[in-house]
Amino acid sequence: xxxxxxxxxxxxxxxxxxxxxxxxxxxxxxxxxxxxxxxxxxxxxxxxxxxxxxxxxxxxxxxxxxxxxxxxxxxxxxxxxxxxxxxxxxxxxxxxxxxxxxxxxxxxxxxxxxxxxxxxxxxxxxxxxxxxxxxxxxxxxxxxxxxxxxxxxxx
Amino acid sequence: xxxxxxxxxxxxxxxxxxxxxxxxxxxxxxxxxxxxxxxxxxxxxxxxxxxxxxxxxxxxxxxxxxxxxxxxxxxxxxxxxxxxxxxxxxxxxxxxxxxxxxxxxxxxxxxxxxxxxxxxxxxxxxxxxxxxxxxxxxxxxxxxxxxxxxxxxxxxxxxxxxxxxxxxxxxxxxxxxxxxxxxxxxxxxxxxxxxxxxxxxxxxxxxxxxxxxxxxxxxxxxxxxxxxxxxxxxxxxxxxxxxxxxxxxxxxxxxxxxxxxxxxxxxxxxxxxxxxxxxxxxxxxxxxxxxxxxxxxxxxxxxxxxxxxxxxxxxxxxxxxxxxxxxxxxxxxxxxxxxxxxxxxxxxxxxxxxxxxxxxxxxxxxxxxxxxxxxxxxxxxxxxxxxxxxxxxxxxxxxxxxxxxxxxxxxxxxxxxxxxxxxxxxxxxxxxxxxxxxxxxxxxxxx
Numbered sequence: 001x002x003x004x005x006x007x008x009x010x011x012x013x014x015x016x017x018x019x020x021x022x023x024x025x026x027x028x029x030x031x032x033x034x035x036x037x038x039x040x041x042x043x044x045x046x047x048x049x050x051x052x053x054x055x056x057x058x059x060x061x062x063x064x065x066x067x068x069x070x071x072x073x074x075x076x077x078x079x080x081x082x083x084x085x086x087x088x089x090x091x092x093x094x095x096x097x098x099x100x101x102x103x104x105x106x107x108x109x110x111x112x113x114x115x116x117x118x119x120x121x122x123x124x125x126x127x128x129x130x131x132x133x134x135x136x137x138x139x140x141x142x143x144x145x146x147x148x149x150x151x152x153x154x155x
Numbered sequence: 156x157x158x159x160x161x162x163x164x165x166x167x168x169x170x171x172x173x174x175x176x177x178x179x180x181x182x183x184x185x186x187x188x189x190x191x192x193x194x195x196x197x198x199x200x201x202x203x204x205x206x207x208x209x210x211x212x213x214x215x216x217x218x219x220x221x222x223x224x225x226x227x228x229x230x231x232x233x234x235x236x237x238x239x240x241x242x243x244x245x246x247x248x249x250x251x252x253x254x255x256x257x258x259x260x261x262x263x264x265x266x267x268x269x270x271x272x273x274x275x276x277x278x279x280x281x282x283x284x285x286x287x288x289x290x291x292x293x294x295x296x297x298x299x300x301x302x303x304x305x306x307x308x309x310x311x312x313x314x315x316x317x318x319x320x321x322x323x324x325x326x327x328x329x330x331x332x333x334x335x336x337x338x339x340x341x342x343x344x345x346x347x348x349x350x351x352x353x354x355x356x357x358x359x360x361x362x363x364x365x366x367x368x369x370x371x372x373x374x375x376x377x378x379x380x381x382x383x384x385x386x387x388x389x390x391x392x393x394x395x396x397x398x399x400x401x402x403x404x405x406x407x408x409x410x411x412x413x414x415x416x417x418x419x420x421x422x423x424x425x426x427x428x429x430x431x432x433x434x435x436x437x438x439x440x441x442x443x444x445x446x447x448x449x450x451x452x453x454x455x456x457x458x459x460x461x462x463x464x465x466x467x468x469x470x471x472x473x474x475x476x477x478x479x480x481x482x483x484x485x486x487x488x489x490x491x492x493x494x495x496x497x498x499x500x501x502x503x504x505x506x507x508x509x510x511x512x513x514x515x516x517x518x519x520x521x522x523x524x525x526x527x528x529x530x531x532x533x534x535x536x537x538x539x540x541x542x543x544x545x546x547x548x549x550x551x552x553x554x555x556x557x558x559x560x561x562x563x564x565x566x567x568x569x570x571x572x573x574x575x576x577x578x579x580x581x582x583x584x585x586x587x588x589x590x591x592x593x594x595x596x597x598x599x600x601x602x
Binding site (some may be wrong): 013039040054055056058062073074078089094096098 | 181183243250523598601602
């Protein structure tokens with residue numbers, strides 16, 4: 001476990017991709033540094049708030065209709081309140097589940113393709129956070145995308 | 156008496172247990188304990204485990220029966236997780252007030268100097284805002300105690316925790332004297348900040364049992380008290396019973412400010428790196444290996460503080476609870492001249508120290524090193540005869556090793572023969588939760 005301690009970032013790692021405002025053509029020299037306009041910060045794009053965002057991983061197929069494949073990484077912001085049709089992570093039967101949040105006539109429903117919609121009264125305690133982005137590495141997509149499940153309920 | 160000061164103490168409720176539950180909601184409402192490094196004793200409890208009467212520091216093997224009966228979950232401590240959640244906790248508070256007014260006191264406690272906020276804010280309301288913010292951003296419940304001094308803030312925090320009617324925020328500044336006296340009279344003196352178990356005994360013998368008794372005691376008179384102490388050789392000596400710290404505590408309890416925020420991290424005065432072996436060890440080789448590891452750990456802390464150490468102590472001992480074994484314990488202290496933070500030098504000394512005290516055929520339980528006489532690296536005067544070139548070389552090596560560690564992980568480069576795989580003496584943590592926040596392959600799973 002020691003090796004991970006070192007990896008704990010003090011500051012979020014800022015990996016950046018340079019954006020050129022001219023097309024790069026084969027055979028031509030690279031545009032000079034003058035053309036570099038600004039840097040896209042992928043981290044900031046996906047994780048707007050370092051303090052309240054947590055990374056999780058989806059494993060089920062029930063959210064495919066909402067654009068989330070098994071194996072996708074989810075950025076879950078705990079500080080963001082969900083609005084109608086937000087994708088949220090909810091606590092259901094002691095586990096974390098990805099659901100679509102729908103409010104209708106003053107009632108809130110958590111929906112997914114595989115299970116019956118659940119009606120929730122107060123969102124506190126049951127809604128863990130709002131999913132604000134999801135991503136996957138496509139070059140690794142053929143690898144088994146369901147990670148080893150660490151479960152402590154069996155102890 | 157100055158009354159224009161205000162401090163808050165924010166403290167995470169059942170910190171480690173709450174952090175574990177956050178990422179594993181199946182643990183909600185189940186009694187949960189977190190065990191120390193070697194899974195030896197309880198270092199944290201959930202609310203329901205507290206209700207079962209499990210005490211802090213209780214040895215786990217004594218609790219196994221109770222655990223079966225009440226379905227208690229025991230987890231090994233996951234300090235990588237707690238450290239990151241603690242960092243976020245401080246970050247949330249720093250986003251609410253000026254970061255200069257925030258002092259992290261421990262992994263789950265933060266002092267805030269609220270003096271300059273009184274004019275514009277209702278402090279109780281501000282406390283509630285802090286509480287909501289932390290809950291809303293990182294899902295942890297905190298209690299806030301507010302008072303004219305750090306000691307009062309800490310006491311208010313204790314009340315906020317104990318009594319639900321405060322709603323998690325207890326403010327000394329809003330209480331009238333009669334209420335303060337009544338609450339203080341009902342609280343045991345041991346709950347006061349900086350009053351340890353030994354002092355409670357001495358205070359009790361003077362008839363000081365409650366916090367109110369202490370607040371009404373005369374600090375000058377206490378300072379002149381002496382108590383009879385029996386020393387190691389069985390002689391009875393008269394000793395000063397209380398230090399100046401106790402006088403300050405009394406003044407702080409009365410609402411006077413004696414302690415300011417401590418913003419600069421003070422360098423450590425002593426670094427101890429030791430651990431019990433997972434199993435009993437009789438050979439010298441594994442102990443040497445363990446010592447190399449401990450030295451590396453200690454040197455890392457030393458370099459973080461930019462300090463050097465002047466002495467190193469090596470100690471080993473057998474397990475005194477195994478009455479069937481022959482017992483042995485010894486230590487060896489070596490002066491380091493000039494003081495250094497050189498890993499190679501310190502490792503050599505530790506191994507040499509071990510050679511002076513090690514005897515085969517004992518069942519060793521624990522070994523460790525202590526670095527003391529620690530001073531800042533910058534204030535070091537090299538004497539005329541010390542080999543400066545060698546020192547510079549060593550320092551460059553240390554910097555290079557730190558860089559490799561930063562890039563490839565902490566345990567990549569080591570001195571001599573240190574086992575790379577988690578050796579059995581290093582850790583005996585059987586039920587550690589995943590590194591939810593530090594390793595991409597261990598993030599929480601969502602169904």
